[in-house]
């Protein structure tokens with residue numbers, strides 16, 4: 001069988017800029033993309049990588065720039081630093097909410113360039129690539145213009161090696177021609193360029209052509225040599241011929257995919273440096289520029305926390321108003337009750353007062369509107385029709401019987417017991433309103449009896465249950481649901497907002513491929529995380545301050561302890577929210593799933609943090625594990641600080657701080673774990 005001589009270029013070329021040997025890469029056992037591929041790019045040349053769609057050109061380039069990893073083989077670059085490589089991915093991966101110039105400055109900073117240098121390069125590139133005004137936003141440009149911006153970003157730092165994945169797709173022939181001319185000009189200055197293209201004729205201008213198919217190179221020669229060697233008139237014919245030869249040959253080949261020991265990564269010297277001030281400045285510049293553009297983000301930052309706290313305080317925990325209650329009063333017509341201060345003694349047989357009026361006076365306030373009915377049947381019918389919430393029925397001899405019941409003590413007769421009873425029927429289908437009505441009926445009865453007995457110069461305690469509630473140790477008698485839930489709402493705000501903001505920011509950049517392009521340009525995870533955490537901290541402080549001002553100054557919720565201790569706890573809670581959002585963005589590759597997991601987690605936290613209902617009332621199985629959830633002990637500690645004035649050293653508060661810090665560490669560990677073991681997690685296949 002005729003042997004195919006693949007390359008006269010490879011070998012130990014001392015002037016090669018890129019040398020790839022035995023490159024193997026697969027995405028799954030059945031999806032082998034590179035299968036022992038060898039490639040050599042001589043210095044100062046253009047290398048045109050050709051091959052059918054899906055043959056693995058992009059995968060190979062991704063491995064060269066370190067976007068993804070080889071399973072086996074080696075990649076050697078003649079350059080040492082990331083800033084010596086310019087990379088243009090197939091998808092644009094640009095920040096399209098930034099202007100052309102802002103993108104140039106951002107990448108320029110990442111490559112350590114000065115303002116003047118970036119400015120000078122920008123003017124040159126904009127003229128060469130025929131770009132519109134540098135102040136145009138990338139998302140307002142045409143597809144071709146965006147592609148040219150992407151080329152310019154790869155060129156901005158005048159790198160020694162350029163890796164361009166289909167740069168001329170969608171460009172007009174005149175512009176493509178000028179790009180090729182520029183590339184040829186660059187090779188004269190010693191630059192090496194790898195370019196992929198589907199336009200085979202265009203590739204004739206390359207110094208070397210690599211024909212890729214089936215995970216290997218079929219040939220690697222200059223275009224002329226390639227055609228002459230195979231007796232073909234054009235490159236297309238040569239490619240078809242070689243493909244055919246490979247097909248016949250591969251039947252006899254029995255390639256064994258090597259067992260990968262550990263992933264092979266292109267190594268750059270600056271990969272060891274986890275933090276550089278210059279790159280950090282670039283990342284901060286980009287993040288702050290994006291923030292300026294994000295109006296919705298500003299809504300999240302300022303308006304949403306205010307709105308949420310305001311709505312919470314105005315919608316929840318207050319007493320209902322204007323509840324209609326039916327009254328059937330057989331003792332006196334309600335309209336005849338004078339509702340003036342009643343001073344006579346009902347125990348006095350000569351008094352003709354109707355005590356039912358006094359009771360109604362106690363009950364009647366802004367919560368209740370009493371509606372007079374003349375019989376129970378009509379009133380109960382209206383309860384069923386939802387016109388009134390319940391019925392109070394006073395008997396004909398209510399006052400007299402009550403007087404006999406109080407005066408008679410244990411000797412009172414059964415008839416007086418029956419007639420002195422206030423009968424009530426309440427709609428309890430709405431638990432909150434039903435409970436309000438029940439509580440107020442009892443409270444009014446106790447107050448009214450006390451008043452009536454006081455008027456008789458009797459001890460008012462005769463009319464109450466034999467128990468008394470002394471001054472509360474913590475809290476007050478008019479404590480309501482808001483006081484109980486305000487700390488939980490504060491903790492949830494502090495956790496929720498940073499988590500969705502961070503998750504959203506990181507995932508947008510991850511899915512848009514910007515994260516990867518930045519990493520290829522040398523940005524490290526530490527630099528990116530530091531920048532996000534710093535910005536989010538400022539945002540978090542603004543949000544928490546606004547929420548606390550509303551909660552404790554405007555709405556006067558209980559705040560007995562140290563505001564400082566509470567603020568520190570909320571600050572750490574916000575940081576754990578940030579890391580949680582970051583973790584979601586690292587794990588997920590889908591915006592919808594991330595949104596669901598973020599919102600879902602927050603709903604779970606709502607239920608398990610004691611916001612809606614006390615933890616003490618949870619099912620015992622849930623209760624035994626609910627302390628594990630991120631906010632359970634935090635809310636407990638915050639509640640202790642706010643309503644019980646617990647100091648930092650109180651075990652409850654220490655426990656809250658401990659749990660919040662532990663959750664921070666857990667989230668950081670999961671992020672670290674994913675980034676360590678899923679090396680190409682930022683490489684999103686579009």
Ligand SMILES: Nc1ncnc2c1ncn2[C@@H]1O[C@H](COP(=O)(O)OP(=O)(O)OP(=O)(O)O)[C@@H](O)[C@H]1O
Pocket residue numbers: 027031033051052053054055056057058059060090683684685
């Ligand atoms: N992250 C990934 N996970 C799984 N499969 C992938 C991934 N990235 C690429 N592939 C698959 O690997 C194969 C090679 O893809 P690649 O993008 O490298 O081809 P290509 O030669 O650049 O194609 P084109 O010319 O169309 O851009 C394709 O079948 C693609 O679906």
